[in-house]
Amino acid sequence: MTENSIPNHLSSTFDELDEELIGPVQLLLSSSTDDRLVGVVNLQHLCDEQSIPFLIHALSDECEDVVFTAVTSLWEIAHQDAVTPLLGCLSSASSDRVRKEALNALKELVNQDHLLLILDRLVTDDVPQQLSLLILLRKIHDVQALPSVAPFLSSDNADLRRESVTTLRYLNQLTHFPPALKLASDPDIEVRKETMLTMAHLDEPDVIKILTESLSNDTSWQVRRNAAQALERKCDPYSASFLANSIGDEHWQVRKFSLRALNPLVLNEHLPNILPLLCDEYSDVRKEAALALGGILLDQSKAALQQTLDDSDIEVRIAAQKSLAKFQSELNPTK
Numbered sequence: 494m495t496e497n498s499i500p501n502h503l504s505s506t507f508d509e510l511d512e513e514l515i516g517p518v519q520l521l522l523s524s525s526t527d528d529r530l531v532g533v534v535n536l537q538h539l540c541d542e543q544s545i546p547f548l549i550h551a552l553s554d555e556c557e558d559v560v561f562t563a564v565t566s567l568w569e570i571a572h573q574d575a576v577t578p579l580l581g582c583l584s585s586a587s588s589d590r591v592r593k594e595a596l597n598a599l600k601e602l603v604n605q606d607h608l609l610l611i612l613d614r615l616v617t618d619d620v621p622q623q624l625s626l627l628i629l630l631r632k633i634h635d636v637q638a639l640p641s642v643a644p645f646l647s648s649d650n651a652d653l654r655r656e657s658v659t660t661l662r663y664l665n666q667l668t669h670f671p672p673a674l675k676l677a678s679d680p681d682i683e684v685r686k687e688t689m690l691t692m693a694h695l696d697e698p699d700v701i702k703i704l705t706e707s708l709s710n711d712t713s714w715q716v717r718r719n720a721a722q723a724l725e726r727k728c729d730p731y732s733a734s735f736l737a738n739s740i741g742d743e744h745w746q747v748r749k750f751s752l753r754a755l756n757p758l759v760l761n762e763h764l765p766n767i768l769p770l771l772c773d774e775y776s777d778v779r780k781e782a783a784l785a786l787g788g789i790l791l792d793q794s795k796a797a798l799q800q801t802l803d804d805s806d807i808e809v810r811i812a813a814q815k816s817l818a819k820f821q822s823e824l825n826p827t828k
Contacts (some may be wrong), residue, residue, distance in 0.1 A: 568598030787816030
């Protein structure tokens, strides 16, 4: 390799390289694709910070495999100098494979210092990049990002609406944001799914009503499941009657998470709804039913739990034992 093969901005850095790095770097700067592949793989194995400027240079290589390996190498070295160049790999000009690798790397590298850098790039009209940047904002958690995230809630692109409403729940101290609630009726199932989970973190007056409506009426079992999960976090007595109905949902995951949400709110009147679930075909449902019965101190629930001690699943039997132990502690509070 001649000296002229080294880009001017890297010449002084090249002169300072340790001897073991010289060969791989020369290969990385070769006009031969095969040589560059060998060079970048060798640099990945060496994992030396001195190679960072050359790996960054390789991010603009015409060969996707060279770029991908350079991204992986920068990820493994984990130096902050790589953040800005890796952000450049999130654009639509990069392949899906490279973008995903760069995003995974940046998830570990970005911090509060990069907030403004990310927000500046978020305004560019590049959907793949915007999606990745919205995900990265979850790693920073800064509520200052809210004004930049909010416009995406009304985007024509369902993916952008999904990622933006998801990002909201990662922003520190965000407890009130009414515009997010309208996405509970979004036409896209994935958007509604994420909206359910985000509403669990919001304290708007209408949140419980919206969650119970979705739990009862949404056409997607995944949305209904997520609504139940959100209601578990809220633990609001208003939701108890809705949860008592949804434990009879046609999908077992909705039944399971509805039982979990109902558990701390369970009343004696819910016993007829819960008892049949001790015979549910799914052991996860039977387990949650057994745990919920621990809050109903009636002879009928105690008798049902004693029969459940013979369940074929050990987790169900353990749950029944726990609930029966609660009965015993209530009957003998001083022991």
